[in-house]
Amino acid sequence: xxxxPLVLAMPVAAAALCAxxxxxxxxxxVVASLVTSALTLAVAFDSFVGxxxxxxxxxxYVDALSGLVLMxxxxxxxxxxxxxxxxxxxxxxxxxxxxxxxxxxxxxLQLSIGAMLAVPLMNNLGLMWVAIETTTxxxxxxxxxxxxxxxxxxxxxxxxxxxxxxxxxxxxxLLTYYAASHGLVxxxxxxxxxxxxxxxxxLDPDLMRVSFVLILIGFGTKAGLAPMHTWLPDAxxxxxxxxxxLLSGALLNCALYGILRFHLxxxxxxxxxxSSDLLVWFGTLSIVVAVPFVLVQHDLKRLLAYSSVExxxxxxxxxxxxxxxxxxxxxxxxxxxxxxxxxLFVAAGAIGQRYGTxxxxxxxxxxxxxxxxxxxxxxxxxxxxGVPPFAPFTSEFGVARAGFAGRPAALAGAIVLVAxxxxxxxxxxxxxxNVAFRPAPRHSHQAPFRFASVFLGAPLATLLVMGIWxxxxxxxxxxxxxxxxGVAP
Amino acid sequence: xxxxxxxxxALAVALLAAALASVAMRGLVAGVWxxxxxxxxxxxxxxxxxxxxxxxxxxxxxxLTLAVRAIAVPAVLFLVLGRVALRREMRxxxxxxxxxxxxxxxxxxxxxxxxxxxxxxxxxxxxxxPVSLSLTFIGVLLMATRRKAISQLIGLITVENxxxxxxxxxxxxxxxxxxxxxxxxxxxxVGVTAVLTMRINEHFDTVNTDALRRLRG
Numbered sequence: 001x002x003x004x005p006l007v008l009a010m011p012v013a014a015a016a017l018c019a020x021x022x023x024x025x026x027x028x029x030v031v032a033s034l035v036t037s038a039l040t041l042a043v044a045f046d047s048f049v050g051x052x053x054x055x056x057x058x059x060x061y062v063d064a065l066s067g068l069v070l071m072x073x074x075x076x077x078x079x080x081x082x083x084x085x086x087x088x089x090x091x092x093x094x095x096x097x098x099x100x101x102x103x104x105x106x107x108x109l110q111l112s113i114g115a116m117l118a119v120p121l122m123n124n125l126g127l128m129w130v131a132i133e134t135t136t137x138x139x140x141x142x143x144x145x146x147x148x149x150x151x152x153x154x155x156x157x158x159x160x161x162x163x164x165x166x167x168x169x170x171x172x173x174l175l176t177y178y179a180a181s182h183g184l185v186x187x188x189x190x191x192x193x194x195x196x197x198x199x200x201x202x203l204d205p206d207l208m209r210v211s212f213v214l215i216l217i218g219f220g221t222k223a224g225l226a227p228m229h230t231w232l233p234d235a236x237x238x239x240x241x242x243x244x245x246l247l248s249g250a251l252l253n254c255a256l257y258g259i260l261r262f263h264l265x266x267x268x269x270x271x272x273x274x275s276s277d278l279l280v281w282f283g284t285l286s287i288v289v290a291v292p293f294v295l296v297q298h299d300l301k302r303l304l305a306y307s308s309v310e311x312x313x314x315x316x317x318x319x320x321x322x323x324x325x326x327x328x329x330x331x332x333x334x335x336x337x338x339x340x341x342x343x344l345f346v347a348a349g350a351i352g353q354r355y356g357t358x359x360x361x362x363x364x365x366x367x368x369x370x371x372x373x374x375x376x377x378x379x380x381x382x383x384x385x386g387v388p389p390f391a392p393f394t395s396e397f398g399v400a401r402a403g404f405a406g407r408p409a410a411l412a413g414a415i416v417l418v419a420x421x422x423x424x425x426x427x428x429x430x431x432x433x434n435v436a437f438r439p440a441p442r443h444s445h446q447a448p449f450r451f452a453s454v455f456l457g458a459p460l461a462t463l464l465v466m467g468i469w470x471x472x473x474x475x476x477x478x479x480x481x482x483x484x485x486g487v488a489p
Numbered sequence: 490x491x492x493x494x495x496x497x498x499a500l501a502v503a504l505l506a507a508a509l510a511s512v513a514m515r516g517l518v519a520g521v522w523x524x525x526x527x528x529x530x531x532x533x534x535x536x537x538x539x540x541x542x543x544x545x546x547x548x549x550x551x552x553l554t555l556a557v558r559a560i561a562v563p564a565v566l567f568l569v570l571g572r573v574a575l576r577r578e579m580r581x582x583x584x585x586x587x588x589x590x591x592x593x594x595x596x597x598x599x600x601x602x603x604x605x606x607x608x609x610x611x612x613x614x615x616x617x618x619p620v621s622l623s624l625t626f627i628g629v630l631l632m633a634t635r636r637k638a639i640s641q642l643i644g645l646i647t648v649e650n651x652x653x654x655x656x657x658x659x660x661x662x663x664x665x666x667x668x669x670x671x672x673x674x675x676x677x678x679v680g681v682t683a684v685l686t687m688r689i690n691e692h693f694d695t696v697n698t699d700a701l702r703r704l705r706g
């Protein structure tokens with residue numbers, strides 16, 4: 001029996017419980033997230049070693065690519081729920097959030113998590129679209145949870161851009177349906193992934209070209225690919241930090257997953273060059289766009305958000321480069337980015353609460369005031385910027401190596417990747433070292449953060465170990481996800 | 490005997506007129522009423538196709554369109570308008586005349602672009618496809634040139650209506666359960682907007698999205 005229906009049911013049940021649990025909502029939310037996370041791991045590991053599985057009468061389809069994204073959402077959402085515990089307590093203590101609002105925070109959090117988990121599980125691409133749209137709706141409420149002007153602005157921008165983007169994606173979906181329902185596939189199953197994949201070669205290439213462009217623009221908006229990324233730094237920067245964790249580590253991967261599915265269809269219909277090249281260009285552009293904003297950044301969380309734009313670009317670039325090496329690196333890098341960004345946002349959140357601001361100019365001497373978060377921030381920055389022996393170095397190195405051996409577009413992308421990551425390494429490290437080691441200000445807030453060593457140490461240790469030794473199960477998982485992503489040249 | 494294609498074409502042209510009218514009008518209440526008109530026309534298109542094609546789930550699409558787009562969504566919007574005591578779109582970015590010209594221009598672009606697409610639609614109504622494209626363009630125009638959160642939402646729903654119409658024409662809609670999912674999302678989206686609009690109003694004492702221009706870099 002497959003566990004995937006349980007994965008879908010858990011967050012919804014948890015949301016309902018949180019709504020009635022009153023003061024215990026946070027506890028319910030944390031426990032439920034841990035259970036959900038364990039379930040996603042079970043489903044994901046099963047998909048890594050076995051054939052694709054179906055459940056709920058063909059509604060759910062899980063292959064290794066779904067498994068990878070499902071695992072990331074599971075891990076990151078558990079971390080977000082856990083971290084919301086100390087974060088929200090401090091936020092209530094500082095008067096930022098009223099205590100009676102806490103249960104509704106956890107209701108929205110659980111519903112967002114549920115929608116994100118549904119994205120990789122849906123066999124029907126139409127329902128996948130519905131799930132992605134639903135993630136926007138619930139996360140918008142989380143971004144606007146603290147009723148500051150800036151947070152409302154960020155939420156509104158996120159909502160409008162997300163909605164327009166998803167409108168584009170809906171048009172793209174419609175074109176795919178049109179292409180498939182004309183005589184190829186039985187109309188009822190014409191959006192089912194397994195059916196579409198089987199018939200990809202006979203889909204009308206002209207329609208699929210237009211469809212993929214619309215999907216890339218639409219889901220690319222949500223995945224934070226430049227130039228549609230403009231909502232992302234605002235939303236990541238203004239959201240309560242546990243929500244930033246969720247957006248950056250889980251949501252972006254869900255949107256990227258949507259693009260990847262359509263990339264496979266377009267490649268099957270048109271030939272791989274068309275959609276692969278588009279992915280290379282958009283990925284490269286995202287890296288380029290992130291550089292100046294990282295270098296002259298004034299806000300710690302926005303700094304991390306632009307780094308997310310960069311890394312989504314790297315994954316898109318890797319998939320566009322193609323071939324076993326680059327695709328393995330893409331899967332590996334999705335994992336690395338999710339884990340590293342989780343650490344960084346938790347560290348940034350803890351430091352931010354200690355100072356009562358996210359402005360880089362005011363964050364000084366964190367090593368004195370909040371030693372563990374400061375250490376986490378520095379080490380996390382080293383990890384995400386590709387310093388060996390952390391795992392992101394391995395995956396980025398894989399992308400670059402595959403790019404240098406590839407076609408001209410891939411080569412150009414790889415050159416930009418190397419130059420861009422070098423610049424971003426310098427920029428991020430400069431900001432972060434200033435935060436950690438410049439003389440501390442006299443005033444700071446009390447913001448107790450217990451178990452900081454676990455929150456920050458566990459993910460960093462994971463990245464360190466995986467940079468040196470990749471557990472066989474995960475290696476198989478990344479390889480299996482890469483083989484799902486493989487397209488004939 | 491008038492055939493169904495003519496009816497669908499006529500409804501489509503009326504839809505276009507309603508969309509252009511919402512470009513021309515600045516009253517927010519009128520804007521929401523025009524949305525009701527748009528959605529009702531859309532439901533009629535679905536019903537006409539249901540009669541003509543005999544496809545059962547088109548009736549469901551028509552019913553859902555009427556219930557969600559023509560009744561539930563406008564009801565929420567009227568509720569919000571009542572709460573925030575706001576009547577007109579002040580100082581839009583384009584004057585009414587320029588906006589209307591832009592709307593007509595976009596319509597012409599849509600008609601010429603749709604003429605080039607050689608789609609063998611499941612339901613051949615020659616006017617409907619260009620109209621659906623025009624609705625999408627006009628919706629984007631509304632979103633880009635209006636300052637009130639509600640006007641921007643009206644633009645967004647106009648975009649959605651355009652996509653929905655082209656779906657009806659090209660493929661007789663999406664599979665029913667996907668359609669239901671989309672309607673569900675639309676409802677939640679309107680609920681979220683209502684919450685956000687009221688919070689913006691509460692916080693800034695305005696529903697101008699102008700106040701929302703401070704995040705940079």
